[in-house]
Amino acid sequence: MRNQSKPLILCYHAISDDWDSDLALATDQFASLLERLAERGYEGVTLSEAEARRAGGGARKRVVITFDDGFRSVLKARPILERLGFRATVFVVSDFVSTSEPFDWYGMERWLGTPHRHELQSLSWEECKELQAAGWEIGSHTATHPVLPLVEDARSVEELTRSRAEIVAHLGSCASLAYPYGQATRRTAAHAATAGYSAACTLSFAQRPDLPLLRPRVGLVRGDSRRRAALKVHPLVNAVRRTALADLLERSRMPGSSRQVFPEGAR
Numbered sequence: 251m252r253n254q255s256k257p258l259i260l261c262y263h264a265i266s267d268d269w270d271s272d273l274a275l276a277t278d279q280f281a282s283l284l285e286r287l288a289e290r291g292y293e294g295v296t297l298s299e300a301e302a303r304r305a306g307g308g309a310r311k312r313v314v315i316t317f318d319d320g321f322r323s324v325l326k327a328r329p330i331l332e333r334l335g336f337r338a339t340v341f342v343v344s345d346f347v348s349t350s351e352p353f354d355w356y357g358m359e360r361w362l363g364t365p366h367r368h369e370l371q372s373l374s375w376e377e378c379k380e381l382q383a384a385g386w387e388i389g390s391h392t393a394t395h396p397v398l399p400l401v402e403d404a405r406s407v408e409e410l411t412r413s414r415a416e417i418v419a420h421l422g423s424c425a426s427l428a429y430p431y432g433q434a435t436r437r438t439a440a441h442a443a444t445a446g447y448s449a450a451c452t453l454s455f456a457q458r459p460d461l462p463l464l465r466p467r468v469g470l471v472r473g474d475s476r477r478r479a480a481l482k483v484h485p486l487v488n489a490v491r492r493t494a495l496a497d498l499l500e501r502s503r504m505p506g507s508s509r510q511v512f513p514e515g516a517r
Contacts, residue, residue, distance in 0.1 A: 257312035264321040272471040294336025296387035341391035341428035346372040355395040389426035410445035439463035456500035457491040
């Protein structure tokens with residue numbers, strides 16, 4: 251029962267058949283894994299719903315589908331998830347919602363001068379409302395997408411507080427958060443608590459720690475084959491990723507490199 255109360259949390263970004271970025275899964279690729287999870291009895295719930303149901307356990311396995319950044323292309327995921335009876339959580343970068351400005355943080359610049367520039371467009375507040383009305387959850391990905399552990403405490407709190415306030419003003423509520431680039435420390439989590447969030451997600455190889463404001467996720471990218479995606483979500487693989495050895499490997503991997511700050515698939 252205790253294992254069943256721990257949901258599988260997946261991290262996606264964009265959905266596109268044409269954009270050859272690792273952030274963008276093709277529609278068939280996106281559907282494939284989730285169809286298999288549905289066949290195996292998984293129930294697709296939002297992050298806040300999963301948090302509320304953790305303590306109660308339950309017979310059904312749960313998967314939380316999350317999308318970072320709020321790419322407008324996540325609208326392509328809606329019919330797929332509705333067919334499976336799944337809901338999702340989208341974490342938006344609030345300063346970009348309902349603007350014509352493309353995403354411009356680290357990792358986006360290579361696409362700004364290409365035919366894929368349009369892929370960097372955010373959802374609008376009206377589209378967020380439509381997703382919310384369909385049972386999706388809209389959470390925060392900060393106001394401007396900084397690496398929170400690398401900024402001063404005052405800016406970290408401001409980014410988290412301002413984004414949440416903006417989402418609440420437009421949508422009425424905002425309980426959840428995904429840290430940009432999947433990066434957070436316990437101090438960052440304390441800032442999230444100060445800002446009023448009740449659940450927040452990270453993204454790294456090690457599935458530790460696993461706390462309400464530091465929930466680990468499994469990242470899926472365009473370069474994942476069907477077999478690799480299946481391995482990523484396998485319970486035994488994720489059991490290994492929750493060990494102290496995995497945590498040690500995470501801390502020692504490529505010290506001093508940018509990859510420690512920007513892990514694969516985290517944008």
